[in-house]
Amino acid sequence: MKRSLLFLLVLALFKTVAGTVYYLSPSGLDTNNGTSLDSPLRMPDKAVAKAVAGDTILVRGGTYSISSTLYLKQSGTSEKKIHFLAWPGESPLFDFSGTATGKRGISLTGSHWVIRGLFITKAGDNGMIISGGAYNLIENCRFSENKDTGLQLGAGAHDNQIINCDSWYNADPTDYADADGFAPKMDVGINNYFYGCRAWQNCDDGWDGYLRNGNNASTILENCWTWGNGYLKDGSDPGPKANGNGFKMGGSDDKTLRHHVVLKNCLAFDNKSKGFDQNNNKGSMTIYNGTAFRNKGNDFSIPSALPAGEKAVVKNSLAAQGNKINLGSFVIQEVNSWNGGFTVTWNDFVSLDTTGVSGPRKADGSLPDLSFLKLSSGSDLIDAGVDVGLPFYGLKPDLGCFEWDATTHARIPLANHQNVYDIKLLKAERSYADFSFNPGQADLIYASLVTIQGAQVWQSQIRTSGAARVHARIDRRSIPSGIYVLTLATSSRREALKLFLP
Template sequence: MKNYIDIPSGNMQRLLLLFLVALAVSCSSDDDELDVNTTVPGEASLVLPQDNTQCEVGEVVANMAEVFFEWEEATDAERYDLVITNLATQEVKQRPNLETTDLMVRLERGFAYSWKIISKNSGEDVTESASNKFYVAGEPGSNNVPFPASLSSPASGVKVTPVDGMVTLEWDAAPTDTDGDPLVFTLFADKVDGNQEPPEEWKGLTVNSMEIEVEPNSLYYWHVETSDGRNTAISNTYTFRTGDNVSSVNGTIVSTSQEILDAIAAAIPGVNIYIRGGEYTFDSTIKITTSGSANNIISLIAHPENETRPRFNFSSMTEDSSNRGIELEASYWHIKGIDVYKAGDNGMLIRGHDNLIEFCTFSECSDTGLQLGSGASNNLILNCDSFFNADSTLENADGFASKLDVGTGNKFVGCRAWQNLDDGWDGYLRNADNVTTIHEDCWSIQNGYLKDGSVSGGDGNGFKTGGSDNKDLKHNALYIRSIAVGNRFDGFDHNSNRGEVTLYNCSAYDNGTNYGFGSTNPLEKLTIKNSNVLGPVGSINATTLDVTHNSWMEGVESTVDDFVSIDYSQLTGPRKPDGSLPDVTFFHLEPDSDMIDAGVDVGLPYNGSAPDLGAFEF
């Protein structure tokens, strides 16, 4: 009889399993290990739907539509995750581990979405693509909700350093929605929750950034709401924390009249001179003769941390043709934020080139507030005002003048001239010919009247385009979105100028004559397009005329009912803190005006199907 051990059947099965596992391990080799791709996969390029578009849809069932997604194969990618986000609800749909480069997905209609692709392989690294935004249309005739803005700077959770107590917030958004409607933005930023009522100047923005005032060492919340006039899309809310405030001032700080004179005399290219706010008295002309360079300008500017502006008071000067306030004979200077008051002749005379005069005022001087001459060229006069200038004979003094022996290429942008004894702008030439001056967004108001409102002995033109002693010189002039109102004589005046004058989107109202382009000694060419006039037009003559698409032509009629307001006292109101023109309702078009979309494309930006007539787009 044989002896044996009785092993229960369950134990026998476990022993057999252990034996098989050991056998498998003993027979394995390195060659049998799985291959792992350690190369980082590339980024997939998105094909459909395209960015910022209304996408084509397939079959529609109830309120769901088929949307086709396609992307290009990424390098070293084996699988893809498709990620779709509803930008209104933030609901995320994910289709993981796809081995193809296209897919049909059903999405709810009437919403904006974003989508991206995550490239993957057997390794641990993944790569995300850029995101595209698209819109799935709702019922026919419905209005598409705009895409929400994407906040770009500051990124959420970062710490920023305020400069002069200011931080710039930036966001990405298209200027129109998928319906072609223009978009406006409202910025919300506060220390509570990012939803507190914003200031009026933060509403209805057409730009994608804004500088705001902040407190140091504080937590802020911010978001942007995008509107097409009917629907609103709300961005995510970001946070940022401010650090200690730093000053942008890097240069010489002056606080007395003598320090100003000494700093100007010692200036070299690249130097910044900052003037503290307050009153500075001068009894002789400030002469600036040292030039900067294109890469190293010299700055003479109001100190950014002072609320009070520096005023250069020349009232102790006698009235004399040599007693100018500032003579800028040099080039490459930036002069900003200074009020020039009561000089004995010009407030400022510029003889140099490539200077920038910004956010300055020139008032109650005994000749033209700011004049360019002696070959002055390529200067930019930006956001400046000139007003109440008059000499004792009550026969002279313009607001601005690019005149006599001036050079070419000078430009006025966002400037205003009002109640100057003679003209708002004077382009009369002597010892210069065939020069060009540009006026953009400039307003000329009630010139030919004195500070007290009484009639002066001057010409009283809004914009005197040119003229010369022998009535033979050419001053070419371009006027863009410029306004002449309430001037005693002509709003836009020919004055025997023999050059070429162009008006695009200009407005004229309540002038002695709105247009005074005579047939005697006529202009070589006169172009007027997209302009409006309320009241009699005046005279329009030139050797060659190109005058189309204006308020007195082609069946368009201009009446008081076309305008939100005809009160031009608004035009002399305070400027915005950055120096830009004030927001006004004057000559803005009513929604039912036939001047909306009645213009022709002249290369300027516009809303709708065509440009509007006049200085303000609806």
């Protein structure tokens, strides 16, 4: 009965799929047709060979030992993508340790694939390469201990999205010169996008945008973290060819090629060399709300002049320890921690403890919610930035990659902030909830309502004119009944009230 229920639930997830669903299991047989849960295929290449536009491959958890490159050559369409998905709640491991040195794990040359939830390890070269493919989505995949870059894009690959993926411990003996976490490089194309990805302790760089035989590539990174690159799994330094940069934005052999890179809300720390590195890139580079910390080289490095028509921009960025900055006079800078009159100290942060940075992601695949390098209440880095088009709380953006949120960033325990506003829930109807509070003074107060799981469902800014008690209303027409936390906060005061909305 339990198995039948699970089967029905999974089928419900794909009830709108127009094509065939193929099943893979380590206990399957390649003589099966693979079209039912009771007759799964054994090896991934057998399912891939059958898949056409609109089809889905569902992969049960367990280990798949693979000794040759898995080629994904066929393409879906924008309306009928090919899905290659881990079974919900399970983590299939594609072990390519049987491949020869120089042989990749997965080679994706097709377009319109959705690949989700696979763990790819120990390939003889790249864990995965997207070679010429376009409009692919790679989500919640992991790449580790491959003998070159975990995930690389090249041969004109364009308009691909890499979402919530991790890449670590990739290394290429014997020179250790090329294995990065992620690499949109060489002859990569345009409009490739990374979001919520992590790259750590890869022997070369976290991200590498070096070009050869290609020009005018473009890549966007948002909300990505990278650290500890330039070192091996055991923490040793493999030598000078292991560059160890966090985000290497480009470069080329003749120092003329242009990789246009945008980084938003990205974090680089504890790398062997630089945090954010131009190398010799001649394309435009934009860094909004970047944070760098304890990199051995410069935290932000864009020293080489650009050709006419290209520009480098650094705004709202934060060097969390010292000012190891190397930016040419041509770089457009606006309100960064090193040029905005700030003195950054440990008191600006909730925590400098890196524990958990490589830990489990949230259930939805997003990055873990940690205290590391988040701004503490009272920091003058809060509301100090300029509007660059990114979401922010308060009157202005903060500096750095983590926007201050009163519900998660307060350094001082909540007990020390109780009753500063004396919040009272007055009335809760289906379409609204009224509350009152005592501001104590004229102020701008940030109000938010979050679920007990931490998801924000409402926010507002309340301007008070004095000490008189204030009445406010929450529009809850789209907010269901349940238990919530209402928080009122400024940069120096905070109170939270748990309440039930019927």
